[in-house]
Amino acid sequence: MMTPHLTREELADLGLRAYGDNVMIDRSCRFYGAEHISLGGCVRIDAFCVLSASPAGISIGDYVHLSAGVTILGSGGVTIEDFAVVSVHTTVVSSTEANGGGITSPMVPAKYRMPTSAPVVIRRHAAIGASCVVLPGVEIGMGAAVGALTFVRHSVPEMTVVAGNPMRRVSRRRGKMLEFEAQLRQELERQRA
Numbered sequence: 001m002m003t004p005h006l007t008r009e010e011l012a013d014l015g016l017r018a019y020g021d022n023v024m025i026d027r028s029c030r031f032y033g034a035e036h037i038s039l040g041g042c043v044r045i046d047a048f049c050v051l052s053a054s055p056a057g058i059s060i061g062d063y064v065h066l067s068a069g070v071t072i073l074g075s076g077g078v079t080i081e082d083f084a085v086v087s088v089h090t091t092v093v094s095s096t097e098a099n100g101g102g103i104t105s106p107m108v109p110a111k112y113r114m115p116t117s118a119p120v121v122i123r124r125h126a127a128i129g130a131s132c133v134v135l136p137g138v139e140i141g142m143g144a145a146v147g148a149l150t151f152v153r154h155s156v157p158e159m160t161v162v163a164g165n166p167m168r169r170v171s172r173r174r175g176k177m178l179e180f181e182a183q184l185r186q187e188l189e190r191q192r193a
């Protein structure tokens with residue numbers, strides 16, 4: 001019976017720049033510019049995700065989860081560090097033409113277009129809720145949390161919880177994620193020894 005996730009052979013056929021062990025990618029996902037996309041280990045990418053990369057690259061760390069329907073438009077470069085999660089139907093945009101001075105159609109020659117591009121960085125243990133939009137140049141700090149339906153125009157400091165449109169700070173993230181990460185890494189070391 002066909003599994004919902006790509007087999008190791010099918011993963012190899014995608015032509016990704018790199019990928020680690022224990023990667024679970026739903027068969028319905030689409031990868032454009034796969035040669036510019038790298039995935040760490042223990043990464044899960046759920047149904048109907050779209051990742052589109054240019055030479056600026058999409059780089060995804062270890063233990064990252066992209067939930068169903070996430071779109072990553074990576075022309076300006078997107079980095080998602082270890083243990084970060086992006087929830088259902090969130091879109092991360094690193095290049096946009098919506099307010100540029102050129103023609104916005106991707107079907108016209110590049111000289112008539114004026115995209116604004118800037119890298120997006122999502123730091124370790126950051127969590128982005130459902131149905132958010134993250135714009136070019138934004139950095140979501142380590143351990144920050146972004147509430148559902150947030151329009152993220154500005155960077156978010158580490159361990160800060162933000163939400164809404166316009167986005168506002170709602171609280172400080174609490175938790176033991178770094179302590180748990182250290183414990184997990186020790187446990188994995190012991191298993192390997």
Ligand SMILES: CC(C)(COP(=O)(O)OP(=O)(O)OC[C@H]1O[C@@H](n2cnc3c(N)ncnc32)[C@H](O)[C@@H]1OP(=O)(O)O)[C@@H](O)C(=O)NCCC(=O)NCCS
Pocket residue numbers: 067087088128129130131145146147148149150161162163164165170171
């Ligand atoms: C942002 C979030 C993490 C905040 O959780 P919290 O720290 O417990 O915050 P609270 O519920 O106490 O809310 C604090 C304030 O922020 C507001 N707020 C919380 N989440 C919000 C959101 N997503 N959009 C707008 N405002 C929000 C609350 O209304 C409240 O406002 P008030 O102080 O004026 O009453 C949470 O509400 C959230 O959106 N989580 C993401 C859920 C999600 O998408 N999960 C993924 C499923 S796949």
